[in-house]
Amino acid sequence: MNQSIIKCILLSLMSVFWCQPALSQKSMDCGQTGHPCVSLNADFSTILHLRNDTDFDSTPRYYDVDGQSQGQVATFFSPTLKLKNKDNIELVYRIELGWNGWSRNDPGLPNQFLAPEQNGLSARHKEIWVNWQDEAYELKVGYQRIADPSRLFLDHFAGAVQFSVRLQAHRFTLLAAQLPETAYEGLDVASDNFLTDSFVFGGTYQFEFKPGFEIDSAVYSRFDQQSIGRPLMLSTAVAGLRIDAKDYEAWFHILGQFGQWHGGGVGNRDVRLMGSAVQAGGTRRMGRLTLGVNVFALSPDDDHHGNQSQLAFIGSAKNNSRTRVLTEDETRDRYDNLDESMGTFWGAFIVNPAGLMVADLSVGYGVTNDYELGFVVGTGTTLNEKRSFGNTYVGTELALNNTLKMSQTLSVFLSGFAFLPGEAAAAFINDIDRQSTDYLYGLATGLQAQF
């Protein structure tokens, strides 16, 4: 092993990668260098977050020492370690530390990971996987991100095996994954088994018919036996198109689901599952101006809960929307986005019986090379008022984002938002008055760095 590599290894321990020239985040990826290496990347954020309320109802709770507003300063740190050996086998380990609120994180404790939740350190092993690839084949095993081309159905971190075959412009991938489930059966090998578990199997086919233009198709099958004696089988098909050009990206996907939940309805009757979803959008860069648009829709269930058909889309609650209240804020997930809060968990998936459609428009303008101003407006509606308390309007979100780049890898931002809720959202979200639609507003400011 030559000295430069040794230095790389040593210096990587100091969280510095200098075996290669300093590159952007993308080009600094160890996996792409083609020879053994170690890399350590990290995302760092410290953000102050304020909101006037937790719901759309200003009615005070019966007794709430915490008050109704939200506010926190928290730090998030996610390092990713990548190791690659001479046999082209890559190991990736990513851990997320945080969000750790400044008021709750006490480093003075002797065993902070074991401390009560209020004072302890929050951490997640986000990814642990090994990947092997050559020109034609690729095998990835471990705890990894699995996603369908649209992200609407599958976008999870789970234990999985993915095997891909690349034939020129064609790429086939087979997937076998086990999702986390809640049926109690013990943690150790002697008591665990596969009888009450949740699995996803599938395959994708992608065809890049011309550079930057790719046709996506996929079929997945989900087998879920968490509800004892009531197994669920669901097949999901995805078809769509993605374009990744110099000045624009675009995407369009349509999904259909069919399956059965054995004994899942009233009277232990089998329930037919037939959901659908669609998403389309794109971004366009015109000089300093960047425009973005996205719309997605998830099918609702029919009017009757418990009958023999369940038509709502069963999905991941992930999408390409840039909204942060209506949908997940991917940069700083606070687990309070409406598409999840108005839905219900089915194992690792979310179902919105009322359906959901969200459309958003974003405009970004680079005022200077270092300062960007962004504006996002989004609106949402349910698709079956009978399942959302007689109303469909979810709300409209307005966000103004200011980002100041201190350097290529360091930026500070200030974002303000307002949310004008509709009664459909209020019905699910409010603590007390199910029909109150008081405005929600807030701001977030902080610092983000990449290493």
Next chain:
Amino acid sequence: MKLRVSLLIASGLALAGCSGDKTDYAGVADRLTSRVTTPRIETPRVDGPETVSHQRPHLMDAYGRYVQIKGINVSGSHKAPPSEDHIKIGGDDDPMAERTRPSRYPLVDTDRVDCLNEMPIPSDCLETGPDGSVCTDSDTCTVDYLASPFPLDEADRWFGQMASLGFNSVRLITNWESIQPYRPNSEICKTSERYTDECYDLEYLAYYEALIAKARDYGIYVLVDMHQDIFSRHIMTYYNESPSYRDAGETLDAIPGTLDHTILSLFPPYTDWVRGHGAPRWVVQTALPEKKMSSKYWGMFRGIGGLTNRDGSLNLGLLGTLQSLLERFDPGGGVPPWLPDILDSAPETRFEVNETSDILPLTPWIASGLLSLDVDRSFAALFAGDTIFPNLVVDDDGLTKRKTDATNAQAPDLKTYLQGHYIGSFLELAKRAKSFDNVIGYDVINEPVGVFLMMALGGVFKQLVGLPDECAAPVDCMLPEGCDPDSEQWPTCLPEDLLEEGELPEDAYERLSGVAGLQFECIDERGLDGSDQPSGPTKWCRSLTDKPATENPLVLYGARFEDTVISFLGAELGGEIFSLIKGLQLLPTDAHPYTMYQWGLDEVATGAALGINFGFEQNHLQPFYETVGQAIQGEDPNAIIWFEPATSIRMITGPMQFWDQPLTRPKGIDQLVFAPHWYPDIYPQLGINSQPRQFNSDEWLYRDFTEPLRKHMEEAPTWLGNMPIVFGEFGTYFNLRLREKDLDPAQAKEISAHVLNSYYEAFEELGLGNMVWCFSATNDAKYGEDWNHEDFSVIGPDGEPRAWPAFVRPYARATSGKLITQHFVSQYHFWDPVQGVPRPTGDYELRMQRRESDEPTEVFVPRRQYPNGFYVWLSDGSAFFDHERQILYWYPSADAPKTNHRLHIQPRSTIREALDWAYFFDEESVLIGHQPGSFPVEVSQ
């Protein structure tokens, strides 16, 4: 372009979501009832090949769920058959109108108010039976229980209401008289297609069967209940609810609670009655053979009979005694102004004690039964007729006779005869009920009475007082034994003080014979003087006057009873008391065989009569349960036999240490349920014509019934073999009164509500099934269920529920796991505020262990308690709400060993938050919350 396509597709998605088949709750509702059993558990032995068998204290349905009974007794009005009648004076529109004396049988002419005002009943008012005969001369008067509890065409309304109020079961009241109203093999039964030869009423039985079927349509279980209270409605006494009297030309109402009111209540005009119900008239006649049940005086206070002498003259001596006593206790009070009104009630002729029933119109009615010799003897005949009345049998003609007088040498004793027919009637029900899987059992007999004090005292009296002197003629009652002109001792045996001056002995004898004829009778055991039979049956002396023997120096026949009275109270007072007792026929005053016959004590075996009071449960009641229960099981192999403890001395004393003889598990019966009753002190105070109980408005706010109910509960594991327990009756009056006069009387209903709430909280605490007394479709504002002024119906005169916030409450009808606890917080629940914790009114919590069935746990969630919708939290699984039937179906998903499941319901509130709920239901609207499993699944250690 792409956006347009997306929107089009989204519209298609939306359209796809609007249609859909309605959720088929009807298919699930079919399973609201199913065959219920009481499971057993068999534990292998270590010392042999067999098993140790234990009954599990649960009721389980055909789907393996635990059935939680929340039921209601239907109907309180069944105690009064629709064929009874009365007239409301002042019209039917006035709920509080006065009424005429009620009639046991249909009125002949509804325009003739005088027929029901006169007492005794005028001869031209006699009702006719279905065969046209005058029914008071026979036991064929019309008895018809059809449409009781309600007509079949109203069944949908009432069962629908019961279901909407949350009851999953009914104790469907019937009685012996409903099924077998006439003596078996009566002519009326042989000539009518309505009855079998055994006189089973086929129309009624078909009606009862139709009720069971209709109940099933509403998801309601039925407990077949052979009901009775103090034996029979034919053991009855009239009284005047609002007596009045004339004073100086003015009519005054007697003040309730005064002695005047109490006494005057006993005299006509009668407006109401105290009576039992259950056994038909012919059964009463069998048990009480000396009774003249066709007497026109039947139901009148027996004391009235003593107001008239045998010669038809007014018993002025009695009235003088009464006046003297009143003067003694109220010196200077003068003659009560109501005394002349009493005199007006004197009958044309004297009637004897066996021409009417002996019960008094006491409140509460149970006191009437406990102090009635007729009731004692009736129950004794049923439970122990072979030992209490060893000489009596029922002959082929249906009459009760001495063995020596019966034509059939194999004639059955009273117990065998009566129990045989009781069972026969019950089996007619079982034949029809057994095919319905919503029948959850058969209640063998309601509240059996095991106190026979009056009969025991009567037997002791007979033994202690002893026979009077024998005689051949009344004059023998005045002279020493054997002293007559034909005897060898004559005339020296003639007492000197009986001879008038200068009178010859033979003349004296003739004179004394005349005197004796007015003061004594010399009669045999059937009251005959045998004057046409010189060598007839033995005769004994009996005094014809009310005066004690001490006042009559001529009386030498033995006067132990009066001696006792006088020795305690002194000559004057004792003499007056004795005269009153005898004159008003309050008690027997001698042990003459005819007196004993008239009082029904002649055939009572004293030793057995004493002994039956001790160990009644073990020696008589338990064999009765075994006999009847085994017979029912023979007809219906799926039968669950429900049984109750007796009202007995043991109920007062509790377990009696070394000599306890408790009721134990009846043998030979596979499935049993223990079904005790319990009521708090809500009954009217002891007295005659007492007013409804009066309370302060806050007396019942904080009562806890858990301990008294627990005491009853503990009978099951301690003595009865750990069987399921369901309280078959509990409840409260709705006519309670308030002491605070400044409060709206309607607030008294709140007392009833608090009582009911205390009950239900205790039942929830103890995990007990229960059936409230009662439901009545014909509840009356003044008369309640028209039986002894009971007003217990939770449905009021307007057909609407009363005090419903207390009893219309969420509860688990059937659980797929073993119930750990359930609890509802009603508006009446006392709650001491805790900072930060909102008042939990409307909260319901259910916990159960494991998931033993794939069928759902059913929770009744009443719209009345949650008019704005309700939230549901679950530990696991999914829930669906049938808003039409108000039933939440919960399908738990977790199925690990020792898993405890939890469900919580909370109303929608304007002041209280609901966080992390799994469901929100509001009529047809459903919101599914973020977290389907809102609580962590608990695992027991």
